[in-house]
Amino acid sequence: MIHPLTTQLAELFRKRVRRGGTRSGTVCVVTPDLGGKNLWSDRPLILWQDGEVARVQVRSIDSKTLVWDQPLSSSQTSTIYNGAPLQPGQTYEVVLLDDKGKSIVRDTAMLPQFVLLDRAKRTDISQKLKEIENQITAKQGTVEDVVAAKAQYLLDQENLVSDAFQMVYTAQPTSPELKQMTQQITAIACGSDESSATNGKANPGISALRASLSQTVQYVAPRP
Template sequence: MAIAAALSPSALPAAESHRTWLGLGRLRTFLSGGPLQDNNRGRDGGSRGSGFCLIAPGEGEMVWAVEPTLVFQGDLKSAALFAAAAEEPFWLAPISPTATFVATLPYDGDPLQPGTTYEQQLEGFRIDFSPVSSRRFSFQIMPEGEDRDQIDADLAQLDAELTQAGAATEAIAQARAAFFFERNLTADALGALFSVAEPSADLAALRSAIAESICRQTLPAGE
């Protein structure tokens, strides 16, 4: 499948097409290893690494959503969220294995607090089936303020336009992904694409390509 075909905004309202192409163009750059590639996400490698792949949110990343979608790859059994430096998690979710080993977890606890830093940790198995835990990966929820208020307003307008136009779930996900990519909110963009419960064959292939592209990278070693 050509990536361009999966990124077509043809199902979107005409008013959104140009804006969506701009944002999805950034996704093409991301997939081709261009400037959008970063050190925030990738495989937890090295001699002491778990081998799990962190897709979203990335290490040290700023996230708009207060109920983010968490995306990982690996032979995983659970994911946990911690307040920064806390010993016990405040949220723990089991992970069921999939054919692609890509896990998508919608956070379903109390809304996270703007301006607060959180840490995520994964548990699962190495290639030899021995149990392993990842190190903790931090992310921060975007603080209250002018930037967050503007995103809230712009996204509400986008959602209203899409609803009025009767856009399909997958088209809405594409438009929201483009919206977040335009604003360098990569975790939110990836969360939008991976949150579609029953993706088309094209979107499923796109998500596989995204995971493959990200998981070719290795995260810098932790302290």
């Protein structure tokens, strides 16, 4: 049986996930551009599917400078930015490189971009998320209850799709249902089939979730 959280978050994400991710060539970048460029987190999750990625870079488009360069292990498909403080209002792009130092996303127009919200807005959101956590903890809610409520706020009130996904993806402790839900959202965002997200083993409950998502997820046009 699917945990109610899984169904709830599927409903929240279904209208906001950008089908196709930032796909170019062999790689699909899922976040930080899952459904819009604006971000609350100054330590964004960078998640991709497929492609042999040797390192990831974050570059400032405004100042035309390299702000982060991170080597990766051969098995990595995600990392969290931990470079110099990001500047609110500036536009950044994520570049995935192969072992020869060449960008895997060949079309520069397809490089995923993000913009950190201004300080006041980020502070307001942080305070609201803390209030949500305190309210649910006072009622002896579970970690999953807290995650669900925070993700709902980020999606419904702020339309911060990548932040909401990161909230779910990095939740600790997690559950098998929660983990498979993020795998399914990733697969759907990148146009993959179910077996790629479940190691070839179909799960009836997750199949139903995927069907619900795939029937209603809306496409958001790429940046002009």
